[in-house]
Amino acid sequence: MRALVSRINRELAATPRPSLALKSLGSRFSHHHHDSPTKKEKKSSYILGPDLPDIWSPPRSTPPCPPPSQTPVDFELIPTIIDGKSIADEIRSGIVKEVYQMKESISKVPGLAVVLVGQRRDSQTYVRHKIKACQEVGIRSLTAELPDDCPEDEVVNTVSSFNEDPSIHGILVQLPLPQVISLTILEPLFIPCAAKACIELLLRSGVDLKGKNVAVIGRSKVVGLPLSLLLQRHHATVSIIHAFTKNPEDITRGADIVISAAGVANLVRGSWLKKGTIVIDVGTNPIEDPSSEHGYYLSGDVCYEEALQVVSAITPVPGGVGPVTIAVLLSNTLDSAKRAYGLS
Amino acid sequence: MRALVSRINRELAATPRPSLALKSLGSRFSHHHHDSPTKKEKKSSYILGPDLPDIWSPPRSTPPCPPPSQTPVDFELIPTIIDGKSIADEIRSGIVKEVYQMKESISKVPGLAVVLVGQRRDSQTYVRHKIKACQEVGIRSLTAELPDDCPEDEVVNTVSSFNEDPSIHGILVQLPLPQVISLTILEPLFIPCAAKACIELLLRSGVDLKGKNVAVIGRSKVVGLPLSLLLQRHHATVSIIHAFTKNPEDITRGADIVISAAGVANLVRGSWLKKGTIVIDVGTNPIEDPSSEHGYYLSGDVCYEEALQVVSAITPVPGGVGPVTIAVLLSNTLDSAKRAYGLS
The missing domain is CATH 3.40.50.10860 (Leucine Dehydrogenase, chain A, domain 1)
Incomplete structure (x- = not known):
């Protein structure tokens, strides 16, 4: 069978x-x-049901998020830009070797x-x-x-x-x-690949997850939900923020690591982050921009320039979670x- | 097929x-x-793997938790004792009716x-x-x-x-x-029945879970983990506390609802709880007591007498989560x- x-x-x-x-x-x-969650729950009781509905309200902070590279970085704290491309290369070079061995042996x-x-x-x-x-x-x-x-x-x-x-x-x-x-x-x-990619980015950047407070923003079945379970396997303490969360800023400000997968450009402002936090930005939101080659550029969920003033490490968009x-x-x-x- | x-x-x-x-x-x-979580992860990548290992350190607060009914309740805030037996009766009377109908009809x-x-x-x-x-x-x-x-x-x-x-x-x-x-x-x-019982206790006590901050203590596959997913279906914001969590008190003090399923007697002290919080105590820990009929009595995870001074509602042990x-x-x-x- x-x-x-x-x-x-x-x-x-x-x-x-x-x-x-x-x-x-x-x-x-x-x-x-x-279906509505309650209705769905009656029909099927799988623990991992469909994605829960989340419509995020527009970012609450009024001042616009500055475009990339216009704000000077606070040089007291020089943040690490986590290089997704080089971490991806590291993973891929291991794969090349193993594929070669497989071909040779069988x-x-x-x-x-x-x-x-x-x-x-x-x-x-x-x-x-x-x-x-x-x-x-x-x-x-x-x-x-x-x-x-x-x-x-x-x-x-x-x-x-x-x-x-x-x-x-x-x-x-x-x-x-x-x-x-x-x-x-x-x-x-x-x-799921993107969830695993977040873990790889953290571990390969030397971050010890055990006992860390991690705020995961977004609870999709493709990223947020599996990520919250994976982080727990690494003994992180996880809080899951979604569109119905009343005080997302308070929770993210208590976190040692913030991982955003909400799909809302510039949702996470600098004021949401505590000094020295680590940010993994899974968001890849297209922003219309007639001046760019394809008519748009990609923005993360995190207001990057504001975050740079505060964080100890951050993944850029693009070039962060994507290649990994x-x-x-x-x-x-x-x-x-x-x-x-x-x-x- | x-x-x-x-x-x-x-x-x-x-x-x-x-x-x-x-x-x-x-x-x-x-x-x-x-296996160790890392080893297990390599062998199987199921999202819900085996229970993660948790050995809780002994409760940090030094003064002993007072035995039941020796501390006077602060009458400014008279807490609701959530009566698991009567909620169980409510559920069971619906079942009796439906079983009768099934027998009559088929x-x-x-x-x-x-x-x-x-x-x-x-x-x-x-x-x-x-x-x-x-x-x-x-x-x-x-x-x-x-x-x-x-x-x-x-x-x-x-x-x-x-x-x-x-x-x-x-x-x-x-x-x-x-x-x-x-x-x-x-x-x-x-x-899982115990996880669903916690939700039933809250909903049938008139608690609206949407947007509430809930601290879940314990991450077992039988209670903590499914409970955290269920709570999210009801749009609560969930933080999962386990033995490796560095500041459990800080997280529980930020919670509108605290649900403990750690299996550690008196782990949650009054000082862990904010005024007016709601406590669901899943713990049923046997405490040796030669004076009692069976040689032991059951204690919850929460120091009940201390909690009574602070909470707006709480489930007793026994008579809370168990019957439901x-x-x-x-x-x-x-x-x-x-x-x-x-x-x-």
Whole structure:
């Protein structure tokens, strides 16, 4: 009998749009409707239900967040800019080595399938980045492109057939899917990539999480919720802030580490942070800007220039959580392949 | 094909010992070893892993917690003693009605199987209480008693055969099991009874959880962890305190509601609580007392007499969370039966 296990791997890409990666050994898709939590609770009592609804009110502080690099840094405290690219490189160089060894010893390489539904240009760009990242470490990648009006069944069938393919060890469904399609996946065997990326960034920057007070802003199933559980595994004391939290500033000001994954540009102001805190900014919010090449630039959840005056370390956007998330996607695909081939 | 769903129902009894109730449609047992979290994380990446290790240091405050009823209550603030028995009665009277209706309409009643391994006298007592509770609401119960040295296989087989029995809608494995046996269950479909009992106690006492700051003390899979997720579904802002938390008092003093499930007698002192806070005490810690009938009495995690001076409402131990937990067990069994028989 087939193992009743599904391998799943959700990922928030280095982009304003999360992506979903999974490798399922059993069919575990179901339709997903956003019920009110109470209603949902009656229908299904899974501990990890659907994302809870969060509409964040506009940032309360009135003065606008200064644009990057216009405020002088307080040189009493020179903050560390946590370099996501170099941490990603560190992870990827380990992957390159392991993929090479796998190829030498059993003539196999890990395989990642990417499912892209529709013609969104941003999604196409992100998929291209991921395929390139696979190529760079020797992971084989396959892409299935489906039309915008593709029925949900067809997406599921595409995923299922990748799932039957023993040379594929991870399946990534690029999000957002067209509105008509929604998938709920159960039983994650892999930790969502963006959540794991936050942990990697902290640990590889030498931060000891044990006993630290961590404020996690946002409670999505892709980042906030799994992150809060991961942080607890590292014995951090976690407070989870969401749109209904009455005094988010008070909680963040008590935190040694603030991790924001709310998806609200400049939500976290300098005044929310205590001196010497560490900030991980998962937000990648597009801000319209006619003067920039693509008509927008990316802003984090944290008002970066204000935070620089206060923090001891911070991840920039872009160049922080994003590249590490992609490295974790590659790492998860490698781990899945190792498991499939019985390698330790 | 059989639905890939398992029904599970964990329960912390009205006792110092948690029990486990489950109804599984598929075999989902696996061996369970307590690895270090890091090691475990490498082996399996399930979001809800095993319980994290917590050894609480002895309470920091030096003056002993006064025994019950020796300290005069501050009559400026007369606290509400949340009566678990009457809330349990409220839940149970609804169950009685529904079981009666089920019997009238389809000539079936819900069935609960209880598995008791070994000869512990306390476990025997708790099982007797649960069977009595079933009888009182018209739920049929079956008990399997297995010897102390019973191999793990036999426990699993017993559970599996109850699982095949269509007249059984819940299976409760009384904990603790003898050391050699340990079961890990995946995919809870039911919310653990004690966690749900805390929510019931609050909601049925008229507390609106939305936006409230809640400190949860303890992060076990049976209470603290699911409770923190449930509270978030009700839009509370949750901070999870555990043995590695550096400043538990500071966090609890910021909380509108404090729920303690640490299993440490008198851990939470009056000084940990802000004026007007609400306390739910899940702890049921046996304290040796030669003068009492059974040689011990039960103490909560909260120093009750000190708390009475400060809180606006509190659950006593015993008579608080315990009876409601049993009522939730009955309610879960009823819900499972309704699902099995296609009743709404």
